Amino acid sequence: MSVPPTSAPPVNIPPVLEVRGLTKSFGDHVVLDGIDLEVARGETVCILGPSGSGKSTLLRCLNWLETPDSGTVVLSRERLGMLPGGNIRMGDTALARMRTRIGFVFQHFALWPHLTAIQNVMVAPLHVQRRPRDEVRAEAEALLRKVGLADRADYFPARLSGGQKQRVGIARALAMKPELLLFDEPTSALDPELVGEVLVVMRELARDGMTMVVVTHEMAFAREVASRVMLIDRGRVVETGAPEAFFDNPRTERARQFLMRYAGAAPPPQVASLG
């Protein structure tokens, strides 16, 4: 089943993200079973896999929203979650500081309901990064323009559609000027007709050279935008490679089966999963 670990892209500059031997279990259920992943600057890696395969858990382990049982996560040469070398958990403040370098876009948006769209974008740069208000506001306005929501800046999330919420979610993540952007099934909670507007924004980010890891069921998007795709099943990497090679000539039987079930056809129904 398993295939040699991720072929690293051309080195020299350190990878933005370097994951080694990540494992995670919930009780007896092994969700991640030794995942390796390397993401170079400017790469867009799409993580595919059936529901419950562990892909969301993997993403959540990358910024320690979920604490992995073992393995290492390294962000631009700096170990995340654990103190360098040892097995001691990082303090809350140090962990929080590292998390500001990773943007996170949630499946169900997770906007803060008491803040308007622009306040959602501004609150962390203002109060976590403590950057000057004028600068933060100007950038937030520019970001909302970029995601096509300049006219919705003062709307509360309750008055936005799903697609608009998710675009605010993306602007909010970008406002932190992250080194890495993580997307957790960003379109799977959206009505089909709203998926496109979010994918357009993501495609543009990839083109601009943003470093992204995207957990998704959107095969067409992965094929078009990804620098690399990675198929996960039962907590292991099944296959990884360039999108054309993966979609047209999968090397493993499991990847072939997966593509038969998911690619081309409509996205699978969303089942609440552990992952």
Place this chain on the structure above:
Amino acid sequence: MIAQFGIVWDHRDLLIDGFLTTLWLSALSAVASIALGTVLAMALMSRRPLVARASGVLVDAMRCVPFLLFAYIVYYGLPSLGLRFSNWSSGLFALILYNTAYMAELVRGAWRGLPGEMIEAGHAFGFHGLGLVRRIILPPVIFAAIPMIGNQLIQIIKDSAFLTIIAVEELTHAATVIQATYFLPFASFITALLLYWVLCLCVEQLVRLVGARAELRR
């Protein structure tokens, strides 16, 4: 009967003073108990088991004491510890402490009902500790708790009537004075009751206004 209300009307100064005292006591204890209750709710939700346990015991103990008895204890008990307050301050103190426990419980309930993903998003964006509580958690919690806080405000107004037993000159006290002097129980108490009613209606209206704004932010 009309004559009886005429006598009450003649002593309207007394009633107005009482009404203002009730209003003032209720407003101060509302603000203070919401603020202190929020802090206490933070202790209830603390990740440190000892803090959470100790504050839980405190809140439960307070909620199981009849307010009448509690007011007596504050008024007669504290001086024996060497703390001396006026009737008015004792009454205010009792109202604040008693309602802080209720407010804490209300805020905790709303906090527990907060979608976990919102707090998680706070963590993901580098919020932690007090900043997380203040910027991310408390605002939606308070918005969600507004209807229940409104109920508790009405409870405060009604509880303040008990303070007549420690001779705080609030509305019930004023009504009692009038009825005792002229033996007009019906007219004086009905008048007081109407004034309480008006006060509670105003609070309800206020809560509805604030609540409508809060609804948008949930």
